[in-house]
Amino acid sequence: MTHHRQAIHRLDYAPPAFLVDRVDLTFDLGETFTRVTSRLVVERNKQSSDTTAPLTLDGEELELESIKLDGAPLPRDRYQITDSALIIPDIEDEAILEIVTRINPAANTCLMGLYQSGGNLFTQCEAEGFRRITYYIDRPDVMARFTTTIIADKTKYPVLLSNGNRISEGTMDRNRHWVKWVDPFRKPSYLFALVAGKLVSLCGQHTTGRGKTVNIEIFVEAGNLDKCHHALAAAQKAMRWDEERFGLEYDLDTYMIVATSDFNMGAMENKGLNIFNTKFVLAKPDTATDADFEGIDAVVAHEYFHNWTGNRVTCRDWFQLSLKEGLTVYRDQEFSSDIGSRAVQRIQNVRTLREMQFAEDAGPQAHPVRPDTYIEINNFYTMTVYEKGAEVVRMIATLLGREGFRKGMELYFNRHDGKAVTCDDFVAAMADANGIDLEQFKRWYSQAGTPKLNIDGAYDEQAKTFTLTVRQSCPATPGQENKQPLHIPLAVGLIDRRGQDLPLQLAGECAPTGTTRVLELRRPVETFTFTQVPCLPVPSLLRDFSAPVRLDYAWSDEDLVFLMAHDSDAFARWEAANAYATRLLIGQYHVAAEGATVAAPVDFLEALRSLLVQEDLDPALVALMLELPSERMLLEEIPDVDPARLHQVCLAIKQQIARELRPEILRTYLALNNGEPYRYTSTDVARRSLKNVCLAYLAELDEAMVSEALLNQYSRADNMTDRLAALKALANRNGEEQLADFATRWKDDALVMDKWFALQAQSRRPGALSRVQKLMEHPAFSIRNPNKVRALIGTFCHQNLAHFHAEDGYGYAFAADRIIELDRLNPQIAARLAACFNRWKQVEPKRRAMMREELERIAGEENLSSDTYEIVTKALQA
Template identity: 60%
Template structure:
């Protein structure tokens, strides 16, 4: 027996949910912040929950890494025989129907490297409480269905911590003693403990205001370290755009006197929606043209929108338990996706989101970590902040929108808020509101919440010239996933159109309908297989399937390359135009991978060259769309398309295609680069400029792959003269693996060595290095002064990028990449289990590897599993991978 077996953490099950034994009427918190030890005093006004099945249940308060000083019940000290304390809880026995409990504890934030609970970063205090961090602050009913009003008083040294922030509205402040001051905050809205926040430190503030549609003036404040104040203006504009959009599109108004954002560099996540006091990773606040790329600007805007939108979809209405996490996250991701689509390019945003879904979430669905949008169980809830919960969850919400239409969706959302404002609810409650508002039965649709895996939709078409009909036979299957060997049919909306020989849209009418119903139809696939017959089709059409990616499925249709080229040129649906190019490139790459495995000569199909040439020369097309057409699928995505992963063959095939396309379209790439290069202009964050930079830099990447002096000089000139980080980073990426790359990397580091976020880009570029010595480079970079293993951003930029995205580098034939990852996971697990567990997911594809690598990866996983002191976070990932 493995020594771990006898102490393996046990899963928490959705079916075991029981309402809390006690509820809270209010909580008063007092923090006495100190350099070595912080005292936390809580006053809990509580009463028994009449809905709990045990009328005399003990009060069990969650607590972890706390030093208990005192417990008072209704003002009197409690004798020690009335309560029990262990490593995870404080249990109070024999309470009556109501009580006032006062608990004082001490904690040591300066030693907290997990970045959960209260911790210090660069001399300042911060909190992160979602999902279960509040229990590291004080003993509490740390679960999302216990909601109450918080009053928070913070006491600290005025000279060291002049800024003291918490949730809600500031109601008082003053001098506590000779050196210390205090600030009192009251949050008028009930919230669970995971939304609590506290910040204290020396921070500068960018101030502005927003007037709501009802005329209320809201103070807007962004707090950062003093040297970063100039980088906050884009974030502030993003806040105002988000507030306006939520009023215009959802009718939702902000509800406090102030809205605050605080940026911190040591943070596990992207940001956190704590009520009124959002704490952000600096990555999603700080931006100026010289240091932030177009993608960074979009990321700042999107994440600020996401956290602001949580004020209603997550805060005012929260989740009953953590199994319902996608109730708030999937819904809010959909909202931020739609916001970004309205702020930038709807077509490009949709394609970007689908690329993320296919590369990351489809891979998760096909891995040992596959789980439903609403999981049935977990060992460590931190492991379920996944692309399935977020991105697939957003696709589920998008399908409500597709099935109901914009008006029906809005009716459902309005009813959801009317019914559940101030409550902790479930995914079923959301589905019920959507259905009741529209008279729509979502019973079958809810299988999207309970069944894991990516459905495969197969389409077979048949044209009948004599009867002028076009028939689509559509079937669905879903592969088995852990714990779910068989699946019932999903309710799948399939948006489609038909194009005639000239590329024009054909008006559509299904058999049995009285009239034409437009040129894009949404078919509802609810059975294992169904037949749809379109009438009045006079000539063979070309189908445009899954328009807008109307469902998170894999489409199986026998396209010819001529049909794909036709759709690339003519489809009115931008997603389907891109999808045609993506499908054509994917098919070619799969053939090249097979040839590389067989050591056959690789060749470039003429149909692909012709289709890509036409796209590149289409000056009427959106440059951003063309740039996406020329962005080759990631190696990790290609790994998910094959039955057995041979990393070297995948890399060989992808690199061959990149260089072959560059050779075949050399003059077109050169022409297009020159077309968008032009004179140096001031940077603008505008969709038209973003599109031009995107295509220009894609062309530069192809040209430098030819390793010709003239094109290398182009990249060097752009690198030296760029007035924005988008162009600078693109040029550096084009040079990094060439002999000239070493000088460019040194110049870049010398210029930006004092900017942590820019240095993270430097680490990431080198972690993706395709040369054979990439692992040695990564090891060497760990010794660089700009790298700190205690900072999650640094770990993600260097270690996670190498292990998760550098396919051939991580999956080295000698197994050294696996040994390296295991070594780093163990180091990180002692410091920050959340970050360690994310790195452990690098092994998720190991069962699909070719036999030699598969055996090496398994050995590394088994060595990890043999460690008896693994955190629950890492244990869950490793054990599921080995199951």
Template identity: 50%
Template sequence: MRTEQPKMIALSDYRLPDYLIDETHLTFELHESYALVHSRLLMQRNPGLDNSLPPLVLDGQQLELIDIELDGQQLSVIDYKLTENSLQVQPKQRAFELSTTVRIEPQKNTALEGLYKSSGMFCTQCEAEGFRKITYYLDRPDVMSRFTTTIHAQKHSYPILLSNGNPIAEGEDDDGRHWVTWEDPFKKPAYLFAIVAGDLWCVEDTFTTKSGREVVLRMYVEPENLDKCQHGMDSLKKAMRWDEEKYGREYDLDIFMIVAVNDFNMGAMENKGLNIFNSSCVLAKAESATDAAHQRIESIVAHEYFHNWSGNRVTCRDWFQLSLKEGFTVFRDSQFSADMNSAVVKRIEDVAYLRTHQFAEDAGPMAHPVRPEQYMEISNFYTLTIYEKGAEVVRMLHTLLGEETFRKGSDLYFERHDGQAVTCDDFIAAMESASGMDLTQFKRWYSQAGTPQLAVSDSYDAATQTYQLTVKQSCPDTPGQTNKLPFVIPLSMALLNQQGEAMPLQFEDESVAIADERVLSVTAAEQTFTFINVAEQPLPSLLRGFSAPVVLDYDYSRDQLVFLLQHDTDGFNRWEAGQQLSLQVIEEVVGQIYETDEPMMDSRLVAVFTALLEQDDLDPAMLAEIITLPSVGYIIEQYEQADPLAIHQAREYVSDQLAYALKEPMLARYQVLRKESLDTPYVAQASDIARRRLQNILLAYLIRTDDLDILDECVDQFGVADNMTERLAALACLVNSPFTEEAEHALESFSERFEDDPLVMDQWFSVQAAATLPGGLQRVQHLLAHPAFSIKNPNKVRAVIGAFSTQNTPNFHAHDGSGYAFLADKVIELDALNPQIAARIITPLTRWQRYDLHQQELMLAQLKRIKNSGDLSVDLFEVLEKSLSA
């Protein structure tokens, strides 16, 4: 049991580094049971500080110091101070050279930070603070250095030796070993350092930049994955061209490399010129990866590439500024994905994820501002708030400034700070300079936690043709923050007439109507906006395109929601009207469940879905999104204290009622789409993805009717599909149906076909772990014993334990608390192996305040049991402390 309180690190305590590292020269000697790391650092006293020479304190963890020299003189144990986390020496002059040799054991590194082995391959993950597990260093992002790296290894086992930058020399050693030296011409912090050594095969391509330079593109994979590289390579080239055209950013090295790694805590890492990817985020082909996986890969490849400027060339000064690079880059990759696919559907997907997950984070014990004020363990702050909400903050700037001015601001930001480690304030300052706007109040988005709430009311005076919209904003208290000040909230809106057309909008101080859609800048706790020459009682279309990450409260009637769903000219708000209508219907059924055994569903939902299914000109992608009911997770977030089992039951009831009521039009539409799929070769492009998405949504409804003819349709789709999208969707339908014999046969067939493909087997695991039929925990326990499962692999953990605890509502939230006890057991086990994954997988238990009293007691008991289980990692300890003190 932990007896010492981990140290809290505060933004207010930031100080410039005492010393800088001008050059970093590293030599790695890689062996099967250990590695030696020789480091030669050319250092100087920070010229921005005084002339004193304080002790030099280098970060280091889990290192065995073999040798140390200062300016060529070997130091004895009395010349330095060694602790569990640092090495301290006393420089004798302002400029000096420090050399060390350390011994590490990558083979035993199950935390997957620093240098470790994955499937026989050496690789690194240094963000945020993994480099200190490689050698003694100033492991902080504001210390930037030029790196030269030499790697020695056995040539037969590790023929490929990679690092950042460009290769400048190579040669042979004795005893069958070889070496390669890499030089990175750009200064970078240690978190962007990378090496890879393995028996890898390479897929190569080229890209010609706008200035005419030819860049070599290489993707390194294990030989069995060679046929899964093309989509990732195509995505990279699209991203490179898009970044040149959209942001004027050209790639700056002669070579760009991607390596696919099976064991990785995150999705990917943007190391300069040598991106390391979780295999699931870069490898794809039609037979083994779904449409969603193809789109995810396209987005992640772009994200990591875009980091070359928004993260690498301009990096963050300290980890409190993490959203400076991540939020900005998520916004950029979202823009890219919108341009490559359907912009409206991409926005819907992003918002659905944000509201279900990030809003829950804002309402939970781990709530924090986009720029946190303090932390114990920085790994815990790679959060949805940093990434997704950070992207929404940048999106609001883009909305307020307009695309042209925002581009000027981003150009100015890159020009001012190229090669520097900077802050969120520097980013805002560039936008202020480019626009002439005062963004002081806007910066509250960086310092205040929580999800703002907008309460909107309106009034119409027919006699004067005047319409008033009153907006009140507030933000709930969050840990450590009360009494929030007003934000700057861009509220995009329109007024619709009785035909569903957007009306001209004219403020009372304007001589003419400027447009039929306006962005209102909400800056006060309460504001009223007055429009004149409004010819009839309008229906407001509010928060169009989800122009701000807020909760909107406007008292729409169900008839008004039906109208908006059918007529709103904003695609996002059409979907949103459907979500709110479905939400109201489900919530009504939840209430009925407590009162009667025979709930009744509002027929208006059936009527409007029927009309939409018969609307031939509606984009299939939009129709698929509209008829998909709000997730259980999102519905839970609408309650102060939710009963997850009642919510699941109500959602299932509504889904069943829709399936039976709409069976005929759904089946007719499904069969048309299915024939198109059979007649069309697989292509991962927007129109085909939309067709398959709608087809699979319809099948998921139809299987609920227990019709044997539909069962045959489902079994046929599973058996003859030429792509994983259709096959996996059919498998999920079977696994969640009462047709157990067909489901077992399909599962067996699937595993036999794909047993040698770990990424596909992860999907097989997830389908079963998320299945909501009774007996879910027993199925999951059985999966943990499967030969393809390993608790040391983060992808497997997410596929089984993560899918069960986040997607399987009735089994995870079982009334006896068995699901909670299971998750607690696995968190304890994981913390000893991989603290980062343990601290993330515990999240469902940390949301205990959102549930009813019975669930709260059960969850709290498991959180306390974990806390008392032994010597916890700092990662897990911080999450538990905040969760239990909420």
């Protein structure tokens, strides 16, 4: 029989009965036998109402060797051991506890706690991994000072790393050595880290504004050192930016990054010792794409920024996870905007939010940014907590302005440095620093779902006024039927028929206040009247995506074409193109259902053509405007959708664009494909993005010239961005020879092979599932490696919708089989894969029934993990 954790509720929070002042850890390392000795200085918490509670230490899969209490062995009848805890009922208010446990890193396939990867040892403790290392009060509001001594064989583990500053080291008998680390800052156990193994390092420095020299060290396996220079530069850029933007300096002597290929996440912000997935460290032009370089910039910055927003100030409990993650995502987005194109960065962030988080909000896993309940905390590392959480922080910044937001950040750190706090504490600091009321705004943290704004516009020619009437609403979500109105910033502009922004003046104001105005919505219905409007304008709404909402306004097709050509706000300009394309594809989906021919109107085609001939536009913006909305996003917009029909409609429109705009697309491609050597600069990245969007359109044409262009770009490219763009197109054609050549070239590079797996997993050619199943037998694939699973199986299930949703249901059965298999090895990865079934009620009835059947099969498995159980049962109950 399967046993699962009971649900944990936010409102049941109580302060811990005991606190830990200091932790002294000693590790005697080995792959199959590691002995951990912990010395805990504990004291009863004066803030706890339970003055007689026993000392309860969390622990999982630990072998206990001994316990001493205040220097004396603790008799067996003085403590209890369960599957998840060590309990000492009779203990003084202050005590010193010494515990010795044994663990087996080599047997740890879930990659939580201390585990082995490639002969090296790593830890991952967020959220509840430390309890797999030693018995401890494993919760974020227990913050202690850690010292860590690591003992190991010098040949097998020459590098020994942990949090803080290295203070001493030495050698021992039997070829062993030791290193002692001291972290001067209090931290919760989830921020503990240890790394040991045969690693080499790239070193650099950063000098702070106060003149302190910080050493930066990046540790990787031998052979990868030449791929670390971009990550080093990213860390240096992030350090400078955080000082300039927020006045935050690094606080230890050394900042360390370690890369491993076996990792459940992207990276982890352990204090001073950040552990990264190799995907977000290793890069050079012939192995990494522009997107990889951008991802490294963002993730290195994100984990570094956590030093203050997550480490120095951490979350009181896991319901407050967005306190650190939403805030830090906002910070890394701002960093990426400042070092690149702000407009392009904003559009990319919004596309991700809409495609993934909006779907989460509309599905069975919908939850507030600050959840109210969970069974398994690992399931709440979600797009809602991270990406929507970042949008909530961004709205605060929009309402306060840059200076006001920084004032709020400064007060936040002054009040809470060294503490574990809540989302309410963050909002209170922002409100108090600026003297404003954000009480209603806090509903963004407690209400799930994506709000919708229905907006009507009316022009009074005689009075020269333009009135916007805005109605806000939010659909019911699991556990929340009725929603209260939110405080929403709505950025708007008005554009005259010459394409010029009009100065905005609201009724009752003496003078205009610029050409973009942030309107603050607080009631279900609000009306705003602009005066001195000389002619009927075209409204530009939700500029810069000022709030994470859906927008309904009756723009005509002509209005959208006009905004595509004239809106001064880059996001709104892209949004007009995206809205037109979405409207077109959904309309043509219904046309196809009636058996009629699918076709795009001339106005739409001409609008796209005009983008290609305007030389003053940012090529990266043009590339984004040319791309059609993803099938994954469109799937959310059509009830009872047939994914196969939707795929054929999208393909037909793309092919029509390629035919109709062939001269302009080809001319643009040839102009940009000029043979210049690769450089990673914003200008070059923008030009490559447009070039390869053009290539993707040309690849839809069955012409010898196109085949030659694809082969030439594949074979002659001096960088992975261009080579992969050509190979992706070839993978949808008859590109077996090039796919084989690619595998031969890069068989020894794990990250490049991940790209090869993903390309084939998303190929639209017939037989995709058979190819995926065959690739699971490839020597470069391992079901135990999360990157491989995400690249091959995850890509097929989450991105290749036409084949995953095949009418025979084999895609669903394949996914269910893999989820069951993975659940026995790594429940976190299994649960994330299970999300491919979340929107089973969105598809047409036949597929819906097959998806439900597979969900029920998974749910009926013996010994299903809490991770997967929670995802699957919520989906079935929706």
